Amino acid sequence: MLKIGGVEVSTDRPGGLGTPVDERPLLFRPIEMRGVTARNRIMLGPMSQYLSIDGNVSDWHLVHLGQFALGGAGIVCAEETAVEARGRRTHHCAGIYTDEQARGWRRVTNFLKELKATPAIQLGHGGRRSSVRSPWEGRSPLGESDKAAGLAPWQTISSSAITHGVGRPTPIALDRRQIREEIVAWADAAKRSADAGFDIVEVHGAHGYLINQFLSPVANRRDDAYGGDREGRMRFALELVEAVRAAWPADKPLFFRASVVDGKGGHWDIDDTVVFAKELKARGVDFIDCSCGGLEGDSSLPAVPRYLPGYNVVYSGHVRREAGISTVVVGLVTEAEQAEAILREGKADIIAIAREMLVDPYWPAHAARKLGLKDWLDVLPENYAFRLAPREEERDKRNRAPTPEIPFRRKD
Numbered sequence: 001m002l003k004i005g006g007v008e009v010s011t012d013r014p015g016g017l018g019t020p021v022d023e024r025p026l027l028f029r030p031i032e033m034r035g036v037t038a039r040n041r042i043m044l045g046p047m048s049q050y051l052s053i054d055g056n057v058s059d060w061h062l063v064h065l066g067q068f069a070l071g072g073a074g075i076v077c078a079e080e081t082a083v084e085a086r087g088r089r090t091h092h093c094a095g096i097y098t099d100e101q102a103r104g105w106r107r108v109t110n111f112l113k114e115l116k117a118t119p120a121i122q123l124g125h126g127g128r129r130s131s132v133r134s135p136w137e138g139r140s141p142l143g144e145s146d147k148a149a150g151l152a153p154w155q156t157i158s159s160s161a162i163t164h165g166v167g168r169p170t171p172i173a174l175d176r177r178q179i180r181e182e183i184v185a186w187a188d189a190a191k192r193s194a195d196a197g198f199d200i201v202e203v204h205g206a207h208g209y210l211i212n213q214f215l216s217p218v219a220n221r222r223d224d225a226y227g228g229d230r231e232g233r234m235r236f237a238l239e240l241v242e243a244v245r246a247a248w249p250a251d252k253p254l255f256f257r258a259s260v261v262d263g264k265g266g267h268w269d270i271d272d273t274v275v276f277a278k279e280l281k282a283r284g285v286d287f288i289d290c291s292c293g294g295l296e297g298d299s300s301l302p303a304v305p306r307y308l309p310g311y312n313v314v315y316s317g318h319v320r321r322e323a324g325i326s327t328v329v330v331g332l333v334t335e336a337e338q339a340e341a342i343l344r345e346g347k348a349d350i351i352a353i354a355r356e357m358l359v360d361p362y363w364p365a366h367a368a369r370k371l372g373l374k375d376w377l378d379v380l381p382e383n384y385a386f387r388l389a390p391r392e393e394e395r396d397k398r399n400r401a402p403t404p405e406i407p408f409r410r411k412d
């Protein structure tokens with residue numbers, strides 16, 4: 001029950017969706033993940049907003065994320081949220097490394113839960129890709145002019161002291177003590193995420209950020225136990241996941257977003273991900289969120305054609321089958337029928353949608369109508385559905401009746 005200005009508003013139709021679960025499209029069947037049940041299999045993909053001050057979220061995040069819960073998403077995943085200050089990519093990235101930040105998130109999770117959405121948070125660390133300006137300023141490195149404006153650059157970290165590209169900040173390579181401290185920061189962030197009311201934690205291990213910088217030999221040139229062969233390069237991620245799992249309640253699911261293959265010329269590929277996913281599963285990861293890219297190298301690996309509809313579906317299906325783990329798929333899934341087919345064909349368990357939701361936050365309700373769910377209006381809050389139901393009935397009736405003449409002038 002949602003309370004607005006002292007008025008109680010039911011956000012759930014009596015009994016929820018009237019259609020029995022096994023008669024619904026797969027997209028609208030609830031999914032149980034440990035002790036958490038999401039109302040459907042649609043997840044808002046994490047999207048950085050670059051609108052936080054000192055890592056704190058604001059009314060923007062409440063309204064931005066709230067709109068997707070109103071629209072009917074089962075899982076609403078908050079943007080990549082830094083586990084420590086130097087892990088933010090820009091000065092305006094969100095964080096969860098202070099109690100004050102966690103309290104800010106609590107307001108958001110309360111609202112999402114009142115709207116029957118499952119709140120998720122993506123924990124991340126930019127590593128060597130940090131200390132930059134926003135994407136609309138070309139992610140260029142912070143410099144003297146930013147310092148003068150109170151937005152000073154900071155020392156970045158990585159697996160090795162290698163830049164992300166020409167002119168990018170040079171990181172320091174973490175030593176073993178610093179690696180241990182880093183892992184503690186992730187575990188603390190997971191604890192704070194539980195305090196903040198999140199029901200799912202997703203570890204961001206993709207897109208060329210810190211964890212990915214340990215996994216791929218493009219960035220990791222270490223010659224100690226955290227580098228070298230695949231086993232060594234996986235060590236940081238696996239120790240980190242063990243610590244997060246131990247800090248995160250056992251009855252709540254843990255997701256891991258992976259770049260299933262590196263970007264153009266990269267070295268990490270699908271076979272590496274299958275081995276890695278099995279190791280993650282053994283350490284209590286419940287879902288691999290299948291994405292790609294972020295690191296470019298000198299091999300013959302071509303770039304993933306990211307303009308193709310569902311460009312990660314083939315990866316998700318492969319990982320799900322070969323590693324025997326549940327998956328989330330993301331990447332140009334825009335159509336209801338496409339999403340339903342991915343589930344039907346066993347290529348993913350959850351469909352994450354990012355950009356399409358920005359133009360259509362009501363995508364889940366529209367998808368329910370397109371897939372023929374009889375009670376599709378039940379995807380919306382009751383006070384919306386109540387006023388829409390008569391309009392829909394009227395429209396159906398009229399669609400069946402002959403088109404009436406529009407009166408123009410008296411007939412006498």
Ligand SMILES: Cc1cc2nc3c(=O)[nH]c(=O)nc-3n(C[C@H](O)[C@H](O)[C@H](O)COP(=O)(O)O)c2cc1C
Nearest residue numbers: 045046047048079080330331332333353354355356
């Ligand atoms: C504005 C924006 C911000 C994004 N921020 C994140 C992020 O914080 N973490 C992440 O893993 N991916 C991020 N992504 C990638 C999306 O989660 C998603 O993987 C990608 O957009 C492809 O899915 P889509 O075709 O449904 O948009 C972002 C994408 C956009 C458009």
